[in-house]
Structure formats: structure tokens, C-alpha cells
Amino acid sequence: MTNPVTKFRVEDKLYQNRYLVDSGRPHIKVRPHEQPSANLLALTRVCPAKCYELNDKGQVEITADGCMECGTCRILCETSGEIEWNYPRGGFGVLFKFG
């Protein structure tokens, strides 16, 4: 019944976008943890830019370069203190041409 979903990588999608990366100043950080909570773990699937990934120790890591600043991870994990979330400095980050 379901359609064949063509193989694709989010990286290829993000490649279309314009970013001004603030090198060495990531705007989102994950606090060190032993085991990720359900919400933190969900980010490995739910983050639309696939910034969150599980490392081989079973902990969640972030590479915020492709971040579209949507705020989903903030809503899920800021209150619990699992992540530290800020906007990039003025002018940096994603630059939508169309939006």
C-alpha cells in the first residue's frame, strides 16, 4: 500500500540552504549525560536538520551547523536542563532566501 520512499539524505536538503556559521561558537549545547531522556533521544529523529545523533556510547551529541533555528529541541529539552539553547549571534546562522 505505501509508496516507495526514495533514498535521500537530509544533508542533501540542507546543502541547498545558505548558512553563516559562527565557527567555534555553537548556539546549542547538550549537557553531558549518562543516558539520554526520552525527549533527548527523540531529537535524533525529530530535529528537522538531523543535528542530533547518538554516539557509540549511547549518548546524544549535537552538531548545530545545519540548524534551522526552529526551536523544537528547545521546547523538548530546555526546561529539563538537558540542553542549553540560544540564538546564534546577530547575522549568523541560517539565512533563508525564500522562507
Added chain:
Amino acid sequence: MINEEFDAIVIGAGMSGNAAAYTMASDGLKVLQLERGEYPGSKNVQGAIMYANMLEKIIPDFRDDAPLERHLVEQRLWVMDETSHTGIHYRSEDFNEVKPNRYTIIRAQFDKWFSRRVREAGATVLCETTVTELVRDDKGKVIGVWTDRAGGAIYADVVVLAEGVCGLLGTRGGLRKMLKPEAVALAVKEMHFLPEEVIEQRFGVKGSEGCVIEAVGTISHGMAGLGFLYTNKESISLGIGCLVSDFTAKMESPYALLDALKNHPSIRPLIAGSEVKEYAAHLIPEGGYKAIPQLFGDGWVVVGDAAQLNNAIHREGSNLAMTSGRIAAEAIIQVKRRNDPMTKRNLALYKTMLDESFVVKDLRKYKDMPALLHNNAGNFFTTYPRLMSQAAQNFMRVDGTPKIEKEKATTAAFIKARSRLGLVSDAIRLALAWR
């Protein structure tokens, strides 16, 4: 950084911030507007349908130079299952009027235009400037802002928080609570470029006429969500959004959902051969009336998405944003004219005026919808769409089965899937929430 005092500081150059800054500057107030993006619109995402009446109230001659894509003459509502769609199409020649009612726009371009108008009206607009904190006096009144630029704080009589759905300053400043995952949708969207003639041919439109499709059904994998396809001049905006709580519970990937939508047999031919030039993601406030936070206080007001003023049922947001920005500005102008201070008591005028407008009246009308959709996503977005498709197919397939048997089969399928009581109670709850 700026050693001047302003009548008002507006945080954000989106729909609501531009409306507020424009209205105040046009009236002669000294306005500073701060925007974190490189240019206004560089951080903003919308479908995007723009409603003319609300902009006309602010800039009556906007049609002369605003970047508009197509005016809408046709709207389709699709209920989809895996292989089909059942739809309502509404198209009318009446929409080909001198001053059309709705247009598609491209937000980055539209926001740049709006911002130019704001500057022309006399406001000072500073981009590449992230506001990092609100400045308060010892009594807690908001008196200015800190930014990430070098230099000190900037002061004003009143601060308009037009910072959008994520609303960092308001939540960090304790003015309102953090959004709940069930009160906000995450939407992803792609821009598909195609030659103008191809779009006109595929959608049966000519000139600047446009067509939009809104879609619900199994495309959201049992989550409360909506897909959309909007025609621009030379591109198609295609996207889908679902509640953050549902994405999390189901561990679904938004980009996979979008790709499945692109591959749906009803959508695929419409975008065939297109070149994708951008992939964007953004949140949409969906909590409705019950989620509206405190809207004003000593030295501040909040407008637009930051104030949850978004009508998810009609997927209207930009018009509520523009209207709340304009009304907040008008309230501030009135307080200023009376030479009164920008206190909580005086700024309550904003809420009084907003309550009288369509913004709050519309949201109040649907106050029970968000919870209903959130709690019944499986039925509304999967079971019913599948049943509708079956029913339609039963009706259309001519295979020698007596019609009476077909009808019975359809009814039986509905009851089997949801029980008689379930169907009735869903219908009643939907009707009540819609009322």
C-alpha cells in the same frame, strides 16, 4: 551602542513587528526596531498565504509595490490515504477582482519590502542584532533591552515583543511560560521551482491566478497535522506540519514525512521535474485561545506568534500577527498622546482593543479544537481518511455488486473501524468545537 532614548523598541522584523513599527513610526513616534537576521525575513518561514484586508488596513497601497506571487482563485481540500485523495475544490471567477483577497507570497522577499516601508515611515531598523535580555528598573518595569552588539543597554518607554513563536526573551524574562509540545506544530517546507507555464498548465490557472491545496489524512502518519501545496509565480511551496508532541511520541522524522508526501501519487505529478532550492523548518503555535498568555505589562506588550495569536484551524497567522501589531501600536499611540506612562494599567488598552477584533473572537470560537485534535489524531487523521477513500471507491467502482450491498459495506466499514458510539461522539465533539 545607541545613546538615544526611544518612544518604543520593537523586537523582531516579522509580520507583527513590522506592522507595529510601521504604525508607530507613521504616527511620528521615535521607533527602534531590532532584528537578528542578516536582513528582515532571513529567519522567517511561512506557507505562505497573505490576507490582503489586514495589510490594507496598515498600508492601503501595498499592491503598488509589494512582492506578491499569485492571487488565489481556487482552493482544494484533500483528504488523503496512501493511494488516493477525496477532495473539495472551490474555484470562483469572483476572486479575479480588482483588489484580490488573498495572495501567495515568499516571506523573505515580502519581509524585506515591508521593512523598507517601515524605514520610509521613519523608524530606525537595525539588523544582525540579537536582543539578549530585557532591561528592567528596580520595580520590574521593562525600560529597554540588551543586545549582542558592543555598547550598553538601549532604553525606551515601551518594548514591543514581536519575537515570534520561539519567544526567548518573554519566556526567559518570566513574562510567559514555555510552549508545551502539544500546543505547537513543527512544519517543514521545500521550495520547488518550475517554469511559470508548467505551473499554469498543471493547476489550470493563467496570468497571476493561483491555486492552493490543503491536505489531511494518512500523510501525517496518525499525527495531528496538515500538508500544504501553494502555487507561486515560478515555484511551489510544499510542506507538512504536525504537533511536536506527536512527532516525539512516534519518533517520526519530519523530512521523511515530507518526502513521503512528495512521493504520494496525487502530489508527485504536480511537482515532477522541479528543482528544489530550499528546505526550511519552523514552529507554528497551535494552542489557540486557551494558550494566549499575558499580553501586556509594565513597559511591554507582546504581539503575533509570540502571543500565540495563530489560528491553526484556518492556518492563518500572518494576518493575526499584522493585526495584533497594528492594534498594539495604536494603543501605545493613544497612551502616548495622553502623555500617560506606559504602565500595565494603561497598556491594558491593547488587550481591550484586541478582544474586540477578529483576532481574539476567531480564536475564542475554536477554543476546544486544539485539544480535540490532539486527543483524537488517530481517528481524524488515519481512520476517517481511509474510510472516506474506501467509501468513494466503493461508490465509483462498477463491478456488478448491487448498490445496496455497496452502501451496506461502507456503513459496516465505518462502524467496524470506530463503533457506532465512537462515530456519533466524534461527530458531536467536532460539531461542538467547531461551533
